[in-house]
Amino acid sequence: MANVHTEHGNGQLPQYPEKATLEGRNKILAFWLFLGGEAVLFGTLFATFLTLRNQTNEGPTAAELFSLPLTAAATFILLVSSLTSVFAIQALHRHKVKELITWLIVTVLLGIGFLALEIYEFYEYMHLENFGMTTSAFSSAFYTLVGFHGAHVAFGVLWIGVLIGQLYKKGLTVVTAPKIYVSAMYWHFIDVVWVFIFTVVYLLGKVG
């Protein structure tokens, strides 16, 4: 480990600061491995949902409940946030800290917008449609799958928020760069999961 520079001293930032240190490369690799595990986690949740999606126990069904415009709006917000997250990483590679911070802030705001829609949606279902966790097996599976994804978004928002603070304080270094890169990977992965959620939960729910 003698060859690890955690300080960037007087030298300039390397071209790919996120992969400049062994720690940075390890972090990115391990995060990929972790995402492999996350794929199984969501896969099992999807399996649960697919098993139980028609078990409505005389409660509301998917077709009665879901509103496509709301889902489309949420999807659009999350897709745009994926793009802004890509722009953030491009700014990182150009070592443009201000631009990087701006794109990260936009990403976080979009994430908050998505969460607001989801909270509104859950509130509607629970209070107006009488569709709670205990209503049916379908409702349990719905809230657990979509809620797990929502919790991931919420964690991502907090995480990127903390990283923005660190960028202000510490600037872009070989220590902060891998953290930002990894958080962007996380954000894209959340988007991938959402692609399957809007397909399997909402659209398939409308098809029947």
Added chain:
Amino acid sequence: MAHAHSVKRYKGLMDWLTTVDHKKIAILYLLSGGLFFAIGGFEAILIRLQLIKPMNDMLEAQTFNELITMHGTTMIFLGVMPIVFALMNAIIPLQIGARDVAFPFLNSLGFWTFLFGGILLNLSWVMGGAPDAGWTSYTPLSSTMYSPSHGVDFYTVGLQIAGLGTLIGGLNFLATIITMRAPGMSYMRMPMFTWASFVTSAMILFAFPAITVGLVLLTFDRVLGANFFNVDGGGNPVLWQHIFWIFGHPEVYILILPAFGIISEVIPTFARKRLFGYSSMVFATILIAFLGFMVWAHHMFTTGLGPVANALFSISTMLIAVPTGIKIFNWLFTMWGGQVKFNTANLFAVGFIPTFTMGGVTGVMLASAPADFQFHDTYFVVAHFHYVIVGGMVFGLLSGLHYWWPKMFGRVLNETLGKWTFWTFAIGFHMTFFVQHFLGLMGMQRRVFTYLPNQGFDTMNLVSTVGAFLMGVGIIFFTINIIKSFMQPKGCANDPWEDGRTLEWTIPSPPPEYNFKQIPLVRGLDAYWKEKAAGNTEMTPAEPIGPIHMPSPTIIPFVMSVGIFIAGLGLMFSGEEFSSSFMSFIFNNWIVCGLGLLITFGSMLMRSLFDDHGWHIEPEEFEEEGYKHG
């Protein structure tokens, strides 16, 4: 390059709570694994005592159910797994020529979350009753209707936390093996134990998230009133069985693969021959892991999946016998023509082969779906999985512990006591479990707390109980041996077996904090043996002597795990009515749970905000550690 960062170095207990050194974490895993192993063993003895004679009334049925549940859960998740992790931690960085694991902080976090999960699970004994639905916790038996106490909550939350620790550990080993190998050590030059650990860690990564989901669903059913497994609400109990075994079957391979790895190290060392068919061993290991994810439904043949599913899973299960057979033959061919030395480590390794093969053969019998309808839920199954887990895994672990003890602690275990350990344990093992095959075939069901006399069960149950005590005696011999070893001074040779083949034997026993003064250059499979054959006494260094960067010790992983522990308790008792209104207030309003999460996420934030610059060991400090050759 040598930036002198001052670092606070702790002594005594604080040293152990804050350590990020893989060798110390290995010892922590070994200690806690040993403790839980002892608890699980004690539970086993109580189970066998209850079954010593027909219509015994030593234990009540409820206590018996709690004992079998906790015996299985403790042994698998809290006893054997951490001892595997102890060996992996102690040996893998040394075998690949690294100074530590990829993420020393995560290593420590993984250990403490595992330990607090294990403690939470075992607290159930004194907090209103242990889980009683079997280690598989099948629904609806584990629903609030049939398990109204908090027992199963302890199971779901405790395992969730311990499982998180295991997942973190597995991830860390994967990254370590991928990125931290010494120059020249390609994948196909990695020692078999490292290979086995690598594949095991990948299985952990893909299997544990499934049980995470399963446990979350069960927790939601029990705590929040969800309907996943509740038929009244449209749920499906078969869903639990599938999720549990999608995790559960890979889990048993997670247990056995490291044992395969250990055996593949011990047998070549003491046969003074290279491992026969190294590349086929690697291939077989990967194949077992791959097939291991496609056989889970053989645990559910009698559920009623239908002939297509039963046939499919029957065939895939039988296929696993092929790569396993390759391994068995390779070990035999390694010994053939070698100068085999039968010391304790090798006795356990050689003893493993026939014992494990017997377990494998009954496995193929059970894989046959029509026959399984007869065997299912009888003592035949109990005999089968104890042959593979005890006769396979535990034999492998005992072999590995005797083999690597000098490396971990700098002291060689006593051979005479070791041989007593082997013979009492091996004979006791076969006495306990061999007869159980026949008990099962005669119709004795598993998990029953007693049985009627004169069904032909009486004698064999007595034999089985006596055998269990003999195994206990074996473990006591082993404990005495450990205590005796610590009464000798430290300082055995670097290579106490004199036939060491891999990199761990090139450095002092126990290794200094930084493991390798200079990272070695690897020039082939069995790197050290290759140098020995070329007439060298040590490895060629791959780097000049220089200051070594070390990670700083930290208390954060411990605090994070305490936070998760508190959050877990808060979640479990969120619906409880306490006699004290204050307690009800803080639990029912999720204050305790929130506080725990706050501690955990707060510590995480601290870790992110304050960079760990580590510290350096300067070359002048190397010699103090004593670099002996022998």
Added chain:
Amino acid sequence: MTVDEQNKHQLVNQRHRHEGPQKHIVAFIFSIVLTLIAFAAVGAGGVNPAFTIIILLVMAVLQVFVQMGYWMHLKDKGHMIPIIFMLGGFFVAGTAIITALSWMWW
């Protein structure tokens, strides 16, 4: 920072400007189109449900390629291990989902 280093820095920046946002905006538009097709297939109604489901799944899989290949750089060199482990994850997830569709109810 010496003049020389500054020049090098400039060069690096120059090279990076070539990898502009255009490529990613194209990928973004592609993924929006995929999403629109999926929503339209359901929203239009009257289409055979089995056919709709196939369209939905194809769109979802194509989206994953865009996200993971382009935006998470899996198509780039040196991503062998990530690809192996992502495929491993998808494989186990797939077994769980096949189970849910085949062997849960009878």
